[in-house]
Amino acid sequence: xxxxxxxxxxxxxxxxxxxxxxxxxxxxxxxxxxxxxxxxxxxxxxxxxxxxxxxxxxxxxxxxxxxxxxxxxxxxxxxxxxxxxxxxxxxxxxxxxxxxxxxxxxxxxxxxxxxxxxxxxxxxxxxxxxxxxxxxxxxxxxxxxxxxxxxxxxxxxxxxxxxxxxxxxxxxxxxxxxxxxxxxxxxxxxxxxxxxxxxxxxxxxxxxxxxxxxxxxxxxxxxxxxxxxxxxxxxxxxxxxx
Numbered sequence: 001x002x003x004x005x006x007x008x009x010x011x012x013x014x015x016x017x018x019x020x021x022x023x024x025x026x027x028x029x030x031x032x033x034x035x036x037x038x039x040x041x042x043x044x045x046x047x048x049x050x051x052x053x054x055x056x057x058x059x060x061x062x063x064x065x066x067x068x069x070x071x072x073x074x075x076x077x078x079x080x081x082x083x084x085x086x087x088x089x090x091x092x093x094x095x096x097x098x099x100x101x102x103x104x105x106x107x108x109x110x111x112x113x114x115x116x117x118x119x120x121x122x123x124x125x126x127x128x129x130x131x132x133x134x135x136x137x138x139x140x141x142x143x144x145x146x147x148x149x150x151x152x153x154x155x156x157x158x159x160x161x162x163x164x165x166x167x168x169x170x171x172x173x174x175x176x177x178x179x180x181x182x183x184x185x186x187x188x189x190x191x192x193x194x195x196x197x198x199x200x201x202x203x204x205x206x207x208x209x210x211x212x213x214x215x216x217x218x219x220x221x222x223x224x225x226x227x228x229x230x231x232x233x234x235x236x237x238x239x240x241x242x
Contacts, residue, residue: 008068011086011093016077018086019068020061022094023049029056030123030242032100033091035107036060037129037221038150038167039159041067044104047227051235056242059094061086063106064162071158078165084114091121100242102126102186102234104223106167109133109174116177124241125185125207126234129220131199132175144168178206184241185210188233190218190225211237 011018021042025031032052036044042060045052052058062069064078064086072078087110091099101122103111108130115122134140151163185207189200191214204212213233218225 011089013082013086013089016064016072017070018061018064018090020059020090023053023058023060025053025056025058027057029238030098030100031057031059031094031096032102032126032238032242033059033061033087033096035087035101035103035110036063036066037103037105037107038162039066040104043067044221044224048223048231048234051227051231052238055235055238056100057094059090059096059099061090063110063166065158065166066162071161073161075161075165078161080110080113080166080170083110083166084117087114088118088121097121098123100124100126100238102128103130104128105130105220110166112174112177112181115181115183116174119182122183124183124238125181126188126237127185127203128188128230129190129193129196129222131196132178132203133169133172135172135175140169140172178203179208181207181209183209184237186213186234186237187211188213188215188222188230190215190220190222192217192219193222196220213237 041062065071101111108127147167151160154160187204204210215222215229223230
């Protein structure tokens with residue numbers, strides 16, 4: 001666990017302390033909950049917080065095993081279901097009935113999974129440089145093989161367990177749920193993020209109220225590679241739907 005920042009707040013989840021931060025904004029707008037990618041942390045949103053919080057409160061957090069959140073030794077403490085429930089608990093803790101829910105890479109996948117379980121808590125979705133998983137078992141196994149290889153490279157610890165429990169995908173539930181997403185959805189991808197361009201096209205075509213934004217000269221971390229263009233696309237979307 002990294003050294004806590006001065007603005008960090010803590011949420012106890014059955015003995016696991018979840019670190020999160022709240023950047024206050026105008027109370028008249030729908031708050032925004034942002035989830036980071038695998039091996040990153042809430043710090044990845046620093047290039048975006050000033051712009052995004054100008055119009056609304058922004059909540060960022062660290063998933064289990066990441067950043068300032070605790071990293072339990074038990075693999076059972078890491079799962080998609082627990083991550084979704086951590087997100088729900090954060091909204092409850094911040095007294096937010098429904099939020100604009102977004103994330104990058106793993107955080108985007110978890111935002112879709114959160115919508116599956118709690119559609120009433122999602123005002124709109126923002127999916128950045130991410131994908132919805134795989135329909136075919138062979139494709140999912142290829143993804144999982146890479147996730148397990150990543151876990152092995154970390155040689156134990158929180159990121160290794162997070163790869164095994166959260167990066168690995170168990171079924172096609174998320175991708176099959178896309179036609180049922182009934183809220184406005186922004187699908188944003190870096191123009192150079194070759195591994196996720198097809199996924200962005202698929203989500204845009206399959207989610208009924210989706211629109212796509214492509215960020216030029218940006219890779220897998222479009223919010224960091226081109227923060228001004230990213231901020232402009234996100235604030236435009238949120239100004240219309242949240």
